[in-house]
Amino acid sequence: MSRIVIVGGGAAGMYAALIGAEKGHQIDLYEKNEKLGKKLYITGKGRCNLTNACDRETLLGSVISNPRFMYSSFYGHGNQDTMALFERIGLSIKTERGNRVFPASDKSSDVIKALERELKKNQVRIHLNTEIREIVVKEGRCVGIRTAGGENVPADACILATGGLSYRTTGSTGDGYRFAKAQGHSIVECIPSLVSLETEEDWPAKVQGLSLKNVELLVQKKNRILYRETGEMLFTDRGVSGPLILTASSVAGRDIMQKEVELLIDLKPALTHKQLDKRLIREFEEQKNRQFKNCLGNLFPNKLIPVMVEQSGIAPEKQVNLITKEERKRFAEQIKALCLHVKQLGGFKEAVITKGGVSTREVDPKTMESKLVEGLYFAGEILDVDAVTGGFNLQIAWSTAYAAASHMKQEEKMGYQIAIDGPAGAGKSTIAKLVAEKLDFVYVDTGALYRGLAVHFLKEGIDETDETALTKACEKARIDLAYENGIQQVLLNGENITSLLREERVGNLASRVSALQVVREKLLQTQREIAQKKNVVMDGRDIGTCVLPEAGVKIFLTASVETRAKRRYEQLTREGKQADLKKIEADIQERDHRDSHREIAPLKQAKDAVLLDSSDLTIPQVVERIIREKENASGN
Numbered sequence: 001m002s003r004i005v006i007v008g009g010g011a012a013g014m015y016a017a018l019i020g021a022e023k024g025h026q027i028d029l030y031e032k033n034e035k036l037g038k039k040l041y042i043t044g045k046g047r048c049n050l051t052n053a054c055d056r057e058t059l060l061g062s063v064i065s066n067p068r069f070m071y072s073s074f075y076g077h078g079n080q081d082t083m084a085l086f087e088r089i090g091l092s093i094k095t096e097r098g099n100r101v102f103p104a105s106d107k108s109s110d111v112i113k114a115l116e117r118e119l120k121k122n123q124v125r126i127h128l129n130t131e132i133r134e135i136v137v138k139e140g141r142c143v144g145i146r147t148a149g150g151e152n153v154p155a156d157a158c159i160l161a162t163g164g165l166s167y168r169t170t171g172s173t174g175d176g177y178r179f180a181k182a183q184g185h186s187i188v189e190c191i192p193s194l195v196s197l198e199t200e201e202d203w204p205a206k207v208q209g210l211s212l213k214n215v216e217l218l219v220q221k222k223n224r225i226l227y228r229e230t231g232e233m234l235f236t237d238r239g240v241s242g243p244l245i246l247t248a249s250s251v252a253g254r255d256i257m258q259k260e261v262e263l264l265i266d267l268k269p270a271l272t273h274k275q276l277d278k279r280l281i282r283e284f285e286e287q288k289n290r291q292f293k294n295c296l297g298n299l300f301p302n303k304l305i306p307v308m309v310e311q312s313g314i315a316p317e318k319q320v321n322l323i324t325k326e327e328r329k330r331f332a333e334q335i336k337a338l339c340l341h342v343k344q345l346g347g348f349k350e351a352v353i354t355k356g357g358v359s360t361r362e363v364d365p366k367t368m369e370s371k372l373v374e375g376l377y378f379a380g381e382i383l384d385v386d387a388v389t390g391g392f393n394l395q396i397a398w399s400t401a402y403a404a405a406s407h408m409k410q411e412e413k414m415g416y417q418i419a420i421d422g423p424a425g426a427g428k429s430t431i432a433k434l435v436a437e438k439l440d441f442v443y444v445d446t447g448a449l450y451r452g453l454a455v456h457f458l459k460e461g462i463d464e465t466d467e468t469a470l471t472k473a474c475e476k477a478r479i480d481l482a483y484e485n486g487i488q489q490v491l492l493n494g495e496n497i498t499s500l501l502r503e504e505r506v507g508n509l510a511s512r513v514s515a516l517q518v519v520r521e522k523l524l525q526t527q528r529e530i531a532q533k534k535n536v537v538m539d540g541r542d543i544g545t546c547v548l549p550e551a552g553v554k555i556f557l558t559a560s561v562e563t564r565a566k567r568r569y570e571q572l573t574r575e576g577k578q579a580d581l582k583k584i585e586a587d588i589q590e591r592d593h594r595d596s597h598r599e600i601a602p603l604k605q606a607k608d609a610v611l612l613d614s615s616d617l618t619i620p621q622v623v624e625r626i627i628r629e630k631e632n633a634s635g636n
């Protein structure tokens with residue numbers, strides 16, 4: 001296990017913390033705000049456009065700055081992976097127009113809640129209201145951080161996920177750029193992006209609030225076309241905004257900074273110049289005795305008419321039949337290319353994202369590790385990568401966070417993991433033991449850990465409904481696994497209690513208390529630590545879904561209730577124990593229901609697990625099938 005410090009508790013920081021913790025690292029997440037995810041909370045007008053359910057090409061094509069840098073991380077963990085992860089952690093999602101993905105509840109707070117819940121479950125240590133002053137580097141390697149309060153926090157690695165400069169009130173004040181610069185990183189000039197544009201002309205203020213649908217926007221600089229698209233735009237008190245403009249700010253942001261960019265709005269993109277002229281002739285003919293200012297109602301929204309009249313240079317009171325051919329032609333030109341000159345980009349205060357940041361040339365695109373400082377990683381908006389609207393910028397955050405957290409170097413080699421989950425009596429332990437033997441892996445029966453805690457509660461006479469007593473008892477219990485002649489032994493505070501584990505009351509209590517957060521939290525890290533260093537076959541209820549979500553092979557082993565009850569009955573009879581088939585069956589059913597309906601880490605098949613129904617398979621056949629899965633997964 002490595003000790004990793006993450007600076008910044010926004011989208012990228014939380015995601016990196018979760019991935020790192022699931023990989024078995026000890027994570028400390030530092031956030032200077034009083035809570036996590038402040039910017040995430042207001043994104044997408046509070047709905048949080050999580051990602052975009054497009055294909056990979058579209059995903060890459062939506063990145064404006066440094067798309068090639070995103071290639072590896074999008075392929076390593078793309079939009080589909082992000083959607084699967086959010087569903088795995090209990091967030092229902094929905095896809096809307098333009099493939100935009102949102103939480104089903106339309107509440108960004110639910111995204112934050114889901115992430116926070118997982119961070120807690122995975123024992124991430126969250127430090128709120130804690131500002132970081134600097135990254136500590138020794139001999140070219142990051143060895144920790146120093147807080148503004150002067151505390152030195154040693155670490156094996158540090159992920160900077162401090163965001164950009166947009167929405168400063170949410171904490172994005174650019175600290176990360178300063179830390180990176182201090183370590184020799186180049187920072188590409190930061191400018192606001194996905195932002196409104198301020199214009200030299202002040203007439204937009206007269207029509208502020210007016211939204212135009214289906215207009216074509218052409219952005220150009222000295223006749224060079226920078227952007228051209230049809231869609232919706234909006235006039236503001238200082239210029240223009242709306243979807244077309246936001247994208248234009250992203251595509252042409254740097255040119256806009258250097259001035260001389262003009263916007264040409266085609267108000268009638270469906271008509272050619274010739275068709276438009278014909279239309280004007282018809283309108284002018286039908287209303288020939290009216291004044292110019294009163295004959296445009298069929299052509300433009302009312303609010304826009306005074307502006308169009310003013311810009312045309314034609315006297316507003318001029319009788320329509322007196323308008324010359326040249327005036328009409330010029331007016332048609334104006335309709336096809338209503339011109340505005342861009343003064344500047346709107347400010348960081350309202351920009352959705354920041355363009356610029358830590359130069360991607362100095363960061364490994366596969367791992368997000370600095371090429372200058374070992375053990376220093378970057379994730380999210382701090383990097384000089386940005387995309388258009390539609391959930392793509394958050395996907396950059398998720399994918400880079402995943403790359404950083406999952407490529408974190410392990411102090412010790414990570415073991416190979418085979419996860420076997422399934423209901424009571426499905427044969428998990430019998431099969432897992434044999435698979436482990438064949439592969440020379442360590443077998444870990446996690447049910448035994450829960451049973452071990454149950455023995456402790458029984459010994460201490462703990463009332464299972466008394467949460468305080470349970471919490472205290474959990475603190476007092478140390479559960480260790482040991483192996484005698486390759487057979488797993490459970491030690492409770494040093495005492496070998498293996499012989500007590502199979503008692504019926506122990507199994508039933510284990511099933512009941514395993515629904516409790518305090519119990520699951522107690523055992524989660526123990527399980528991960530075991531799987532960290534050794535090759536393991538681990539069986540349980542939530543191994544593939546929760547304990548080892550990255551396991552190389554995941555099996556969901558099951559069999560009909562009758563089969564399982566019959567097998568258990570035969571097992572007990574073989575062992576010379578009293579057994580009642582009907583009672584065993586009822587017991588199994590009750591346990592299945594409880595294990596699969598509890599709120600935390602319920603028994604369920606992981607999306608990427610192989611379903612194996614052993615009702616009609618012999619033990620060697622099941623073992624063989626799993627060995628084959630392992631061989632396929634390892635490519636041999």
Ligand SMILES: Nc1ncnc2c1ncn2[C@@H]1O[C@H](COP(=O)(O)OP(=O)(O)OP(=O)(O)O)[C@@H](O)[C@H]1O
Pocket residue numbers: 422423424425426427428429430431447567568571614617618619622
């Ligand atoms: N494919 C099979 N064919 C016949 N018997 C089987 C098969 N798989 C398992 N068994 C038998 O079923 C019984 C229950 O198996 P086991 O104890 O391994 O289940 P389990 O899933 O680990 O149960 P629990 O979750 O309650 O600990 C054992 O007697 C075992 O030998």
Ligand SMILES: Nc1ccn([C@H]2C[C@H](O)[C@@H](COP(=O)(O)O)O2)c(=O)n1
Pocket residue numbers: 424425446447448450451507510511512514515539540541542543591595
């Ligand atoms: N990963 C696990 C393993 C076990 N449990 C709980 C649920 C079971 O009813 C109980 C005993 O397990 P068994 O020995 O029968 O496999 O422990 C769990 O919640 N998660």
